[in-house]
């Protein structure tokens with residue numbers, strides 16, 4: 001069985017506890033305007049043109065995005081860092097894209113890694129079928145679960161997909177008493193007003209169990225060049241990144257309602 005990986009990040013410290021290896025799988029059914037990894041959305045291997053300038057000489061090189069990996073080859077890559085993972089209380093994280101798009105590949109690796117005792121995390125948008133969520137729950141120690149908006153219409157407007165299945169899957173995971181870190185990307189003009197904070201609070205309070213923690217992720221405009229290279233319209237063009245300290249009122253409000261909150265990943 002093979003999958004398409006678009007990046008492997010070693011020594012990652014923002015994708016779960018300890019030092020981790022994060023595998024980014026290609027393919028995503030969402031279309032978030034603030035996406036940091038627009039090159040990940042297409043589930044096939046793609047190509048982009050990169051411009052290089054040395055002195056006065058400009059060259060254009062075609063760069064492939066995505067590499068095919070057999071399950072065994074990827075597991076060999078992951079296990080290179082096994083000592084570091086164990087010593088730091090870290091592990092393996094799958095991200096994307098939406099890693100559950102390559103479901104069979106993801107599940108097979110999670111199953112094999114569980115047998116070795118390595119801590120596993122899946123960073124997901126939650127926009128997948130209930131069956132898929134149920135099937136990976138036994139092999140996933142931690143879910144990094146995105147919550148992008150609290151309002152169904154605004155969720156559709158800004159991501160292209162409805163919120164309700166995402167909330168339903170989140171509840172399924174919480175009811176199984178799994179470790180869940182909810183990640184809210186706080187995006188200027190989209191979900192960062194006082195009204196938005198109250199809206200998030202309302203849906204968080206309705207969840208059947210409290211998540212272990214909530215991460216408020218400040219918006220970064222680091223993907224501007226990627227949008228240019230991919231020739232995709234960047235709806236967030238010229239919108240500056242969010243200063244972490246602007247998220248303190250959001251954090252305080254959630255903490256007052258009993259949630260454990262961290263600014264950043």
Ligand code: SF4
Nearest residue numbers: 028030031032035097
């Ligand atoms: S879910 Fe993540 S990878 Fe997919 S479009 Fe949104 S930000 Fe990008």
